[in-house]
Amino acid sequence: MNIVCFRFLTFSLLASCALLTDALPRSLAFAETAELPRKSPAELGLQADQLDRIDELVAAEIEKGNLPGCVVMIGRRGGIGFARAYGHRQLEPTSEEMTLDTVFDLASLTKPLATATSIMKLVERGQVRLREPVATYIPEFAQNGKNSITIEHLLTHQGGLIPDNPLADYEHGSEEAWKNIWELAPRNPVGTKFAYTDVGFLVLGQVIERVTGKDVATFARENIFEPLGMSETGYLPEEELRARAATTEKRDDEWLRGEVHDPRAALLGGVAGHAGLFSTAGDIAKYAQMILDAGKVNGSQLFSPLTIAEMGRRRNVDGNERALGWDSLSKYSSNRGELFSDKAIGHGGFTGTALWIDPELDLFVVFLSSRLHPDGEGSVNPLAGRIGTIAAASIDAKESEANDTVVSSSSSPADDTKNTLLGIDVLERDQFALLKGRRVGLITNHTGLNSAGERTIDLLHAAPNVELISIFSPEHGLQGKLDEPNISDTRDEATGLPVHSLYGESRKPDAKQLEGIDTLVFDIQDIGTRFYTYISTMGLALEAAGEHDLKFVVLDRPNPLGGVLVEGPVLDLDNKSFVGFHEISVRHGMTMGELAQMFQAEDKLDVDLQVVNMEHWSRDQHWDQTGLVWTNPSPNMRSLTQALLYPGIGLLETTNLSVGRGTDTPFEVIGAPWIDATKLAQFLNQQNMPGVTFVPIRFTPRESKFAKEACEGINVIVVDRQAFEPVRTGLVIALALRELFPQDWDMARYNRLLANDQVYSAISEGTTIEQLNELIAPALEDFKSRRREFLIYR
Structure with missing residues (x-):
């Protein structure tokens, strides 16, 4: 009996096997995913009849001989709503049915799950920097033109390295293998071309070892897998795990089972940055839940939400969208669901594995197979992609009563509260009604983005019944990259609109610049410090709006330092300047919308001011608690x-x-x-x-x-x-x-x-911090009292 016929006959039991798996007590069927509750699809806002279509798809592919079997697991932040084992995990030398706890060789899923996540943990700890050359950590790597390759270049496959160097380079021991890698020269100019490379992640694995003194297997186990409760995930699986591993191909006439398939990883002893990780669907689901929860595990923060956001941020690499260690939308993402959002990240593995996580849809899809068994001819990427599409299409747009899941751009993958909606998000959601029929001048820069990363410029330019006339830019220019005393006017390439610099000869919009405008809209991210000049730009523009009878609209944004703590000397009226616009304390604890209201009232400005308030932001929140992606607001404000x-x-x-x-x-x-x-x-x-x-x-x-x-x-x-x-x-x-x-x-x-002259004099004459605090306190308390009536948020 040939293999295809055998598969066809055995698959007649597929539906009943799936039902049997569903009927098993949770203690048996989900023993290793106890931390993730098993719920019905409906409880998670998923449609069961839509998910049932997966059975038919898998059956057809098994019949074609594209895989012997697989495990599919689909879930959201509330738990797992779909988990089924199909077909077989081994056909030769004997037949074994697939089970939910089957252990798989993840192949290149090692890259994001073990290596990239470990690198991000080191970034979070300040031990590694994304912009730092790799040679900072591995001096030998700088040879032959590789000195400018950074950590981020390797994470996004744009370091110019060869996909794989010859297998012979690994056949004389690991010391010789690494020497051969250090001597490689880039194939392409660094940072110019997307070229998927195992070599780059081999090097990243070594970065981890050089920085921590631990190989990637040990570091990932201690810092990622053990904290997540991923007890069946790791390199070099022990005998009990190997016994239920999916079999791949033969090596030296022996079937590989629980031994790494990748030949280079094998020659390096089974531990490498690009391949070698083994896991189960249940364990991988725990990792996916952590990403959807913005780094949180069982109420504790394993990673900062900012770390997770940065890891998942899309970069355009030579026409391919990639994140740090992850795929987003590239020529390799045929296993990506077609209905996933722009925030989806995922990856596949050569052995037939795939994982996709979509924070916007609050969805993850795990697909694990061993497509190479038994003849090395299987193909599963299109199947994994279709399963992802089915999973996304199964989402019910209505709110699920069980876990308060809302499928919308404002749903919250970060925690049990909703992500902050920026002023521009609220304006967009309300179909720009506030600006209907208005001729707008927009004061903004590179931080003027909605929560999906789209420019406010582009949104207003495309908005119906809104005419965007021109753009005004603050210090550092429209792109936020210039560090010059005077910045010239320019033009926005995407829209062709003129950009008037408010950090040049004039720092206040003049009559000529305001021609044809009836509304000024302000959308720039501040950092909560009095002498940061974006405050002054807003204040001067607010004055200009009053002088020219214009409406002034502030699209509000969070104070990234929170809105509770207020400290430092209050500005003396005689010391007003472009780095000191108003009598407020150094750390003022206010948003730009709140400051605008204070400026209008206290400076008695006759101006039609309106603040588009944020939603789901409270004063006790720092930036990393908002669910928003951080954008460096100026060249030297990088975190x-x-x-x-x-x-x-x-x-x-x-x-x-x-x-x-x-x-x-x-x-x-x-x-x-x-x-x-x-x-x-x-x-x-x-x-x-x-x-x-x-x-x-x-x-x-x-x-x-x-x-x-x-x-x-x-x-x-x-x-x-x-x-x-x-x-x-x-x-x-x-x-x-x-x-x-x-x-x-x-x-x-x-x-x-x-x-503040008094505080300056006290320091110059010599004093104590206690005496300074006494000196600062009266004006500071007065400021706190003044600010109360302008506070918008609780």
């Missing part, structure tokens, strides 16, 4: 950590100090050639400031202040965000510099951003 440090560290940059500009960590470090790093760090640590510690360092800025000069200083490390007070910390650093280095620290321009 939420730096934004948190900026109110205190930024105060110091007008003095003869480097605050890290020209390094990879602006505002996380300060230093100068005249500082004794150990002395300063010890002094500051003795102050026992809450939520922060200081590490003595040496660094050399590439540009900006002290460019190419060796500096000593400190790395400011936030250890408890809730306790940390950035302005207090900055003031204590200023006091330390005044006490330790009175002849070296030139504080003549320190008041430029501090903007």
